[in-house]
Amino acid sequence: MHKSALPNRKETIKNIYDAxxxxxxxxxxxxxxxxxxxxxxxxxxxxxxxxxxxxSSHGATRIIRFFYDKPFYTELMKTAYTEWRDLESASGKPLLFITGSVCLGERGNPYGQSVRRSLDAAGVPSQWWSATQLTERFPQFRVSNNIDILWQEDTGFLHAAECVLTHLELAEQHGATLKEETVVTNIDWHGEFPTVCTDNDQFRSxxxxxxxxxxxxxxLAELNLPLTVTKQQVCYYQPTDADRFTPDRFPVFAEMTADGEFLYGIPAFGSGVKIARHGRGDRVSPDTCQRTPDTDYIAHIDAYVQERMPxxxxxxxxxxxxxxETPDEDFIIDRHPYCPDILIAAGFSGHGFKFCSLVGRIMSELATNGKTDFDIHPFYIDRKPNTSSGIPRLQT
Ligand SMILES: Cc1cc2nc3c(=O)[nH]c(=O)nc-3n(C[C@H](O)[C@H](O)[C@H](O)COP(=O)(O)OP(=O)(O)OC[C@H]3O[C@@H](n4cnc5c(N)ncnc54)[C@H](O)[C@@H]3O)c2cc1C
Incomplete structure (x- = not known):
């Protein structure tokens, strides 16, 4: 690839990037x-x-966890955790914080059972706790006895915004060029190499x-991918006694309520304790979505908090x-069906951040070797919808 600048000529004429x-x-x-x-x-x-x-990647925190009801995610997480730790070593920055987690649900709820099976199959330890065990360890929770509580010690959170910046900084240190405020308008794959078009330039790769x-x-409008964009919201809480909700004293938690809602929370980090409902957001366009939170949503989360962590x-x-979102909430990681030189990673359905470190590696392997040893069959565009227990899943 030749990087010499030729004035007044489009970059397409001089550059063929590797990627x-x-x-x-x-x-x-x-x-x-x-x-x-x-x-x-x-x-x-x-x-x-x-x-x-x-x-989708801004804000202070994202949950990282092994617990999934689909075993292929739990397996992939083993490498994702390692990749995050490698990124911490390479950058010298703390990015991954382990807190442990409790997963709450009605007694006998199928999601909890399914998650436990997935963890067992992957050899990841977990424990059922009684309500007393929970409140002895974490007195911040108010729970009844009629509840299943699954403890998993490896869960935690990623410092999300910092992870993105760190990946970019290190990419630049390795020679990558980042052009900001540059909208890609089209990808033309009819030539020898794909050409990426912006308003002012064309780049071949x-x-x-x-x-x-x-x-x-x-x-990628030509592919008519089954992707739905939805507006999601998260609430932040600043307790009077903030020390009781720091990552060393309060866990990540997730709860499937009796009426099928999924809620989750992350200890105080930066902006406070984060609590939100997974999914059920309005369908929006990313270009026109109103970025102001809805008061009724906040009231709904407040009501839950009053009951569970007053x-x-x-x-x-x-x-x-x-x-x-994809219909089965599983990712899309695949080649473009009309042009194998275009690789796609999309549809992360509200639970992808923890996988960024691994997806980055997979995309690099697909681009440089044409293959990856990781099992990405569940993420192919033409898959049959991936179902497991048939029950709704807690993501994030
Ligand atoms: C409220 C919320 C909570 C979540 N919680 C968790 C969690 O706890 N754990 C977890 O694992 N995951 C979580 N997720 C999901 C996770 O954050 C996403 O799956 C992940 O961030 C998706 O990353 P992305 O790179 O696909 O998208 P993005 O980070 O949005 O990146 C896409 C980028 O492409 C750019 N772009 C788009 N089109 C163009 C174009 N034409 N030209 C140039 N640039 C373009 C955009 O500007 C953007 O920067 C959560 C998501 C939300 C919204």
Whole structure:
């Protein structure tokens, strides 16, 4: 690849990159890092500025956990954890914080049973706790006896916004170029190499990695991917006694309520204790979505908090974020059906962040070797919908 500048000529004429990554969010930043680290000449194109808050990867925290009711996620998480720890070593920054987790549900709820089976199959330890055990260890919770409580010690959270910036910084240190405020308008795959078009430029590349989050459907309109973008919201709480909710004294928690709602929480880190409902957001366009939180949503979470953790009182503020959902809530990681030089990672359905470190590696392997040893069959575009127990799942 030749990087010499020729004035007044479009970059397409002089550059053939090894890989162009479209989108510098969670998945794109990780892909850029792994590609650049492997020696590839990488260009990253991002429509906003790094660390922006219009997509899916902003905010202080995201849950990282082994507990899933689909065993293939639990298996993949083993490498994802290792990759996050490697990123901490490479950057010298703390990014992953282990708190342990409790997963709450009605007595005998099938989700809890299914999660336990998945953990057992993967050899990941977990324990059923009684309500007394829970409140002895974490007196912040108010629970009845008629509840299942599954403890898993490896759960924690990632410092999400910092993870994105760190992947980008290290990618740049390995030679990647990031162009911000650069909207990709089209990918033309009819030539020898795919050409990525923006309003002002065209860039050719041996491989193109599409990690465009909520904008993937629009960018790859020809594929009519089954992606739905929804508005999601998270609430933050500042308890009077903040020390009781720090990561060393309060766990990540998740709860499937009797009426099928999924709620989750993350200890105080930065903006306070984060509590939210998974899914059920309104369908929106990522370009026009109102980023103001809804008061009825906040009231709904406040009511839950009053019952379960009353010390947290009322939300002090809330944040809006986007999910890009597939019908079975499983990811899309695959080649473009019409052009194998275009690789797609999308549809992370509200639970993808913990996998960024691994997805970045997989995208790099697919781009440089044409294959990966990780099992990505569940994520192929033409898969049959992945079902497990047939029950709704707690994601995030
Ligand atoms: C409220 C909420 C809570 C969540 N909690 C968790 C959790 O606890 N644990 C977990 O694992 N996951 C969680 N997730 C999911 C996780 O955050 C997402 O799956 C993940 O961030 C998706 O990353 P992404 O790279 O696909 O999208 P994004 O981070 O949005 O990145 C896409 C990027 O592409 C850019 N882009 C798009 N189109 C173009 C274009 N045409 N030209 C140039 N650039 C373009 C966008 O600007 C954006 O920067 C949560 C998500 C939300 C919304």
């Amino acid at each position: 162009i990554v479209i989108g510098a969010g969670g998945m794109g930043s990780a892909s850029a890092y792994h590609l650049a680290k492997s020696g590839a000449d990488v260009l990253v194109l991002e429509q906003f500025q790094r660390g922006h808050t219009f997509g 041996k491989k193109v990695v599409v990690t465009a989050g909520a904008w993937t459907g629009k960018l 010390e947290l009182r009322r939300a002090t503020h809330a944040e809006v974020c986007l999910y890009t």
